[in-house]
Amino acid sequence: MSPILFLDFDGVLHPEPCLADKALSQLPLVEAILRDFPSVEIVISSAWRLDWWNEGEAVAVSNMRQHFSPDIASRVIGVTPFLGRRESRGLAPLPYPREAECLKWLKSNRPAWTPWMVLDDRAWWFSPGSVNLMVVNRDDGFMPSDEDVFRQHLTRITRQPMDTRKEYMTLFLDFDGVLHPDVCHRESRFCNRDRLQKILRDFPEVDIVLTTTWRLRFPLDSAGDTLKHYFSYDISERIVGVTPDSRNLDPRQFPDGLELYPREWECIAWLRANRPYSPHWLALDDKAYLFRPFCKNLMTINPATGFVGPDGRRLRELLRKHFQ
Template identity: 70%
Template sequence: MNPVLFLDFDGVLHSEPSLPKEAFSQLPLVEAILRDFPSVEIVISSTWRLDWLGGTDAVAVAHLRRHFSPDIAPRVIGVTPFLGRLQKNGLDALPYIRELECCAWLKSNRPARPLWMALDDRDEWFLPGCPNLMKVDGGDGFMPSDEDLFRQHLTRITTARPNTGKTE
């Protein structure tokens, strides 16, 4: 079972806020690192997935893949389910909503519980101390200074054995 990266966009692949021309400015750096970890599959956890809310996940994935390089795009395999509520002035979220959405996707799509990580700029959307979260500074997005830690997380999820809850 391949490891999974839950990927946010705003505040990770570009700063938040950002101008449209700055969108995905840090994606080439993230993709360059992902090329060294070819078994890692990508699930989009970004609120950008909500643009296709009400449509199928396949439609959302097809649209979101367009932002990625041709060799990385096929590794985008899904979007997390939306568990919050939309309000006029933004997202009204349950506590730790992003982690709950990641876990819901895993339960539905990978019940064998593969290893996973989330690359996000909002640690408040995850349980305090979540070992699966790599938080980046949303004001900058993913920077070269984040590369070593990202590689450490990816190495962990690609080399460790998943905890299936069974003893051998």
């Protein structure tokens, strides 16, 4: 799998601020270096991509390619998703927004072991000490004096051994019978949540997708009463979606008989659409009959108690074995 360069424009391919006739003035220098590393593919992380965001990624990529020489343009394969404007939806802003956008693109499009780097002028949009980030002085943009460091980064991502054992993990999470007993008083809802959150903090590679029927009644991520608001901030940021409703799926596109096990069917459908390179998953659920018999990806929870101490120890051991 080809290494990925996430590329910013403003403050990198030209100074910021700059006059219109100076836009992309440093692009020829960056392109000349990239020609020595032909395996590196490019994903645009610049805010320029947002001019076409509402028209779809394919349109945005096509327009971004027009700024590059033909041989380099063919290596521009994507644009990062946009995770901004969270405050308008009543949510806290992401602490490292551009890094989060890069990671979201990687998880949706590449295996976990894909080497990558970022060329950007805003260090505060990335976690401190990120080895994947090369910061450019925004007052000047990319200068000849930056070439050696850039080449070192490109050499690292093109030559480093790929640990193909490294994988993401998707946790499909039910609410009723898991985060609280299936039958419980309102004040006891989510009584098991903190136990699960504590474990997940030790495994940051795990993303969360909600399978609960609550997803059919409440939005995932918006102002007001949302599914993410039931979790602490750090865990809520790892909730990346909800499964589709099996009533809207076409059984002809899935293995024979899977429609008899609707929750597993919904999990597989979400993975196909969102994690084609990351097949590893685990479901926490109290209804085994919604999954195929002896499903190795299911951890069944007792609905009378929900996710309690022994379940926590078992989950921790499963995750430890997966990531060791």
